[in-house]
Amino acid sequence: MVVAAAGLADEVRLANVTMGLLAERLGVRTPSLYKHVSSQADLNRRIAVLALTELGDALRDALQGRSGRDALAAAARTIRAYVIAHPGRYSATIRLNADSPDDPVVAAGARVLDSLSAVLAGYQLDPADTVHALRLLRSLLHGFVVLEAAGGFEMDTDVDESFEWLIGFVDRGLTS
């Protein structure tokens, strides 16, 4: 069911995933959904866990046997491709407040972050800078894909080209 909801979110935007619409998609009456999730917020959380898990898996696969710039490029492209393919799923991962420390989102999110850390391990960074670099990577990738998904890049310069340029920029910065 979470998969159905996630698919629906990818199709119609997360904000338009209404309990009624999801129920219809599943051939079921709306209140029946509450036998599976406790609320819409809960549903969102589950979609987020699914998304972070899938993204984490994709990153692991993409980073197999790569390091340095190759790894950076692979990770960046993987994330961007995932968000383009699954915008609704990715949206669900934004604005999550994991109050409980054993929330599955925390674990799934940590796996994604671990992959980014692995990318950084391929560079000779001052250990004191690792967290900064991680935040740089996160911010940059998140910002880019979010802006792209929102249609924020209006100018007619090719967005793919910008993305590749950006990868090169970060690689050079981390190398020097």
Add this chain to the structure above:
Amino acid sequence: MVVAAAGLADEVRLANVTMGLLAERLGVRTPSLYKHVSSQADLNRRIAVLALTELGDALRDALQGRSGRDALAAAARTIRAYVIAHPGRYSATIRLNADSPDDPVVAAGARVLDSLSAVLAGYQLDPADTVHALRLLRSLLHGFVVLEAAGGFEMDTDVDESFEWLIGFVDRGLTS
């Protein structure tokens, strides 16, 4: 009224700005609001215009007489400070679909982008790379402030420090 709505958004998060709550804040009945805005989407758009205008003004002020790294740092800090001070206003600027080309959001957004362009003008960039660099800056700053506002930086390394490190990173990359 838009100012009241914006203030409310900063206090209770944009998602919780309901027409009823805003009406109560203004000492008025809910339907009366529709004499001033045509819908909640319209209200959001107006908050966004306010935010982008204020941010554009702040950027202009901050960039007076600065160039190069100074300008970059000033712009970055200005944006971050604005979002921290006005998270609700900033939220309103996300997910805007300006269907009409003469929408005020377009103009207000363009002013902000112009300031970022002005920052880049302080570096000797290959003209072909300017748009890429602009997108880098936007993505990075937007991503950072959004993640910070969402409480996304969990590790105990100081976030201010990361932000300054990030400014240095970009400056070095644009300089070299």
Add this chain to the structure above:
DNA sequence: AGGTATGGCTAATGCCATTAGCTTAAAGCT
């Protein structure tokens, strides 16, 4: 057979955005 989940259903509640139509007071015109 008897008991317990599991998952579905109908009916009802309440919040929220939005619309229609009425009213009043200020503003402006003659």
Add this chain to the structure above:
DNA sequence: AGCTTTAAGCTAATGGCATTAGCCATACCT
């Protein structure tokens, strides 16, 4: 001054959506 228009408020009503309560069947375990 008198008339009109407009701005801004109000009540009442509608419809969408999330959520809860309480009922029923089926499958499974013993």
